[in-house]
Amino acid sequence: MIYSSVLAAVVSALAAEAIDNTSKQAWQELYQPGSEDGHDLATLSRSVEQGGVTRMDADCWVFARLHSLLKPRHWDVLVAKFSTHKGRKVQSIGRLQPLVASHAPSLFIVSAVTAWAIPKLKGADGKRSSDMIVLPVEFYDINRWDPEARPERTRRRWKKGIEDLLEEMVTEALEAAAVILDYEGLAMKNAA
Structure with a gap:
């Protein structure tokens, strides 16, 4: 095996x-x-x-x-979640974003999908390897994802809903x- x-x-x-x-x-x-x-x-x-x-x-x-x-959606969710190929990962993230049904505004969905696929790394400023995509630390601040400044509870509910949906897609793809x-x-x- x-x-x-x-x-x-x-x-x-x-x-x-x-x-x-x-x-x-x-x-x-x-x-x-x-x-x-x-x-x-x-x-x-x-x-x-x-x-x-x-x-x-x-x-x-x-x-x-x-x-x-x-x-295609199964392939894209696996690439977004597990690939280390920068170009393919970014393309798959872009193709997943329109598939996410949420009451959240578009900017929030784009940011939440990106943060799910490229999680914040531990370490000094999240930097580990030049071969990985590393987003600025401030990107992960969900307050920046909603220009209308809705309540934090709402933003957290949206984020969890999007992450849960993406994890369900990963399970289906596997x-x-x-x-x-x-x-x-x-x-x-x-x-x-």
């Missing part, structure tokens, strides 16, 4: 995509559409376990399968990814 869980497979695949490595497309040579068992990832999984294929190849294959088979990975013959210990 290559991955311990669906979440591990998703995170590993998204991390592999962010690595600049010209050999990461080697998995395409191993892909045989219409193979006898119809489950190409199972063949790739056996190759990894036998040392014939690298983990990077498997991660890239998983990335490609999930990207092509998941619904369940959909589990179905795809199971079909491909990649058994998982648990769904998340």
